Amino acid sequence: MNVRARAGVVTVAAAAVVAVLAGCSDSGDTPDVPTIAPQTPIAAPVVEAGAPAGQVVPMPDAGGALAYCSSTEQVAVLSADGRSVQFRPTAALSTPTRTVGLSDKASGFGTFANGVLQVLIPHALLRVNSATGDVVRTDLPGTPLSAVLTSQGQTLVGNDLGQIAVVGADGGIEKTISGLVRVDALAEHNGQVVALDRAQSSVTQVDIGGDDLGVALRSGDGATNLTVDHFGRFLTTDTKGGEFLAFSGDPLVNKFRYPVAFGPYAVGYDDTHNLAWVATTGDNKVTAYELASGTPVQTRQFTTVGQADSMVVDPDSGTVYLLSARGEGLQVIDPDQQ
Template identity: 40%
Template sequence: MRRLVITCLTLTLLTGCGMDDSTDPLQVTDTLTAATPATSPPATTPPAGTVHPAPPTQHTAYDRDTRTLVLAAGPQLHLIDTTNGTRRTLDLPAPPANIHAQHGQVLAALPDAHQITRIDLRTTTAHPTPVAGAPVDALDLDPQRTAIALRDTGTITIHNQGQPGTTTEKFQGPAQLLHHNGQVYVLDRLTTAITPINTTTGDKGAGLRAGQGATNTTQDRYGRILTIDTRGQALLAFSTDPLILKQRYPVPGAPYALAYDPTTDTAWVTLTATNELVGYDIAGGEPRERHRIPTISQPDTLALDPDTRTLYIASANGAGYQVVRM
């Protein structure tokens, strides 16, 4: 049985194996483990740009409306005005598992506090909403609806005006959410897969294997889903109508963090094994390396200001955050 499951996974789509198996069709082992960044060596090349002090940082985000860089360091948010460098801090009841910044606010999922929190970046005020099930990501679909990934139940729930509504079947390890053309796409780090869901019915579409150990994902302006396969050391690109793997490009060096610049069609990827940031032109049929930049050590997280083409790389071991203007 195990041999048949693995054989089917070598194909692109994962719904045509013809098996009667109650287990997750994307599961290829009984013990699932999410991929992690490499432990970086000490930085031997001076980092490009400028480096500023910061505690060990797990997540970054950038808000274009307020020109604010957000660093999540444990349960504390550091809000940095990138026009003048002033910094504010905000204590949260628990560390966020994901943060998203847009339109002057941050949306943070706090699994250990069982809540999602909206932070007004202009007033530095937090507005929490209790959410049972340990939310690990939250994404606004429109002014009324928010998709929330839940760690404890392994499900995605669509909240309508703050009230839980449509809920999906169980995932193994839902970690990140994307929204495109009315569908939500779920990155499952345990099964290392991308799966679309219908936000009205909660039905799952055909899931697709995303390499050997997918960790982070984003979208480009063509609607493609860009995904980092850290364990397989590759940059993947999926079309979404239908969901098909279009590109797999080798990226040695334990790639981890990912950001996309729509003004230059550049996918920026941090390499945690070599302390580097690489920029790939993805406008054509195959990614082309255009930039390779030395970074601070342990560059686990990355944010981008597309208006000024400024990159913000933050270290997970306390080496600070790096500002690189292209």
């Protein structure tokens, strides 16, 4: 019997506000607040639940991170050792068009747009051009954990010091906003910016213009990942507590908390079919939910490659891409397949 179908749904109008301290560029102090050990993905079972759905492209040396570029229709794949990036067109995924070596071990990716990929390495953000292989470096404090290219053309980079650096189009740092413990994920929609802090299991509004932090809300007991859909709903996974959550509005409010078993981790949204996708590593599944009713309704579920820690969704076709962190390849799922 499906655990998700049996579980009850908890819908709330708001959640408890997390006490965080807001600071500006000259502070850099970590707030004195209760913290938890940042949650990591639940280990996938050794015994598979069945053959992975869709197409699986062998990539034994990949598994570090995954990104998708709509304008060039290609994916970027980080090697398992974090030392190189492969660019692969979605029409011919089996062969990379370009491989770019990195100056240091990367921890992940930011936005991949207009053929340029943001790569996070210690003390710097790299912008890698997929067409030429050229790399532009911006030196930054701390270890970058997240990055996002905003609709205003700025790049926001979150680090392990709880700071958000605002980087202009020229690569220069315009300002730094402090006050979080860590900035593990960033998302932006029409100028509204939200940061996820795994150490506080919280989501926090960020006022870029005012150099300050806004409302902060708990996101379960062990939040890990964040995305935003075209309606402006910020969607998070609580891996430790087993929940899928949504936040929206200004100020931010919690719209629902939905129980999801087996360690929800990667999260994405299909703007074409209006489906939220959540990958659960504890059972090697990925599940699609409709959110039109205000609470998630499961519509599809597929078996994934083992340890699918990374997921991206093509917003135009709805195709779901999942990358195995243990070398089992890149999986491609058509959302309309049975």
